[in-house]
Amino acid sequence: MRTVTEQSIDERAAGDPGGRRRRRGLVVSLIAVLLAVLLVGHRAVPNVHGLGSLVDSATPLLGLGVPVLGLAALLRRSRRALLAVLLPAVVWVALYGGVWLPSAAGAGPASFRVASQNLRSGNPDPAATVGALAAADVDLIGLQEVDDDRVDAVLRQRYPHRAAVSTVALWSRWPIRDSVGVDTGLGWDRALRAVVAAPQGDLVVYVVHLGSARAGHTATRDETLAALAAAVRADQASRLVLLGDLNTAPTDRVFVPLTRLLRDAQADAGQGFGFTWPAELPVTRPDHVLYRGLTPTTAGVLRTPDSDHRAVTAGFRW
Incomplete structure (x- = not known):
């Protein structure tokens, strides 16, 4: 009880x-x-x-x-x-x-503007994709997965100077004094280094497409990023811009070796995360504009037709 x-x-x-x-x-x-x-x-x-x-x-x-x-x-x-x-x-x-928050980047107009775009291999209309980049009135265009002659046909009049290695290429309004392939450990060059004779002086430009990364398979990407970081570390150029699809987001730990050497234009002069992939509804940013020795004035993302990536753009002042 x-x-x-x-x-x-x-x-x-x-x-x-x-x-x-x-x-x-x-x-x-x-x-x-x-x-x-x-x-x-x-x-x-x-x-x-x-x-x-x-x-x-x-x-x-x-x-x-x-x-x-x-x-x-x-x-x-x-x-x-x-x-x-x-x-x-x-x-x-x-x-x-x-x-x-609004960017605290350098005020005033840009001395020059750049764009980087992964065209997508097998793009049904690469001419439309690069036409959108040219319409953005940039001075340098870095492209990855270039496999169609129609690209050069669209760009050559406005950008008469070109450097290319395998499937990466750079189009420039200004003369390109020198260009070489950059070994990132893939067994074939999928990156280039060019010296652009800009009106204000020489500018070193890298155009890069690093190894692919998939869930559970990032070793190749990691090795190519380490090789790229080593090449940039050895480069003595005081003014340098790197354009490319690095197949990694800026928050990825493997990105740190590059951030120790170069600054991120989107982080310094853009607003928002700047996601670029997939183009329809981007959730990450494998595409980058990195730099040193310059002052960024703007940075952003450009939607272009027929690619699975959005383009990245940036403006700089000398």
Whole structure:
């Protein structure tokens, strides 16, 4: 036979759903904390079979989990869970909120403008793609996956100077004094280095297409990026621009060797993440304009027809 005290405790427990509400909010709270930890420590994820690189590249998109968790907390009517969701929200804003602020890049007009575009092998109308780049009134165009003579036919009148190695090429309004292939360890050159005789002085331009990366298969990309970083490190040019599809996002840990040598035009003079791939609904940025010895004035993304990548553009002042 139960005592009166035991009976009253049982009755209160049966009539008070607070414990159940706390348990319902607990799952959302735990996920929110784990999301915040992943945002802060994504580079601690082991890079086994490219897993770490994949998580690094996707980190900016993890912010999409915040409104989902917030909605779940509301549906569960859990104030504790709502407070927990604030943690990843604050972390994401601290890490990436600044990319949406107006650029603090150098004021004034650009001395020259550049564009980089992966044309896509087998592009049904590469002439339309490069026509959109030419219409953007840039001075230098770096292209990857060039495999069609129609490209040169469209560009040669406005850009009479050209350098090419395998499937990468540079078109310039100004004379190209020298160009050589750059070995990135693929067994064949898929990068070039050119010296452009710009009106203000010589400018070294790299056009690069690094090794491909797929889920679970990033070793080739990683090796080519390391080789490219070594080539740039050995280059004595004081003014240098690198245009290309590097098959990696700027948040990827393997990108660090390049960021130690060159600056990112999108980060310094653009607004937003500058995603370029896939073109229809871009969720990452494998296409880059990197530089040193110059002042960026603008940077952005250009939608072009018939390619699976959007183009990247940037303006610079000497």
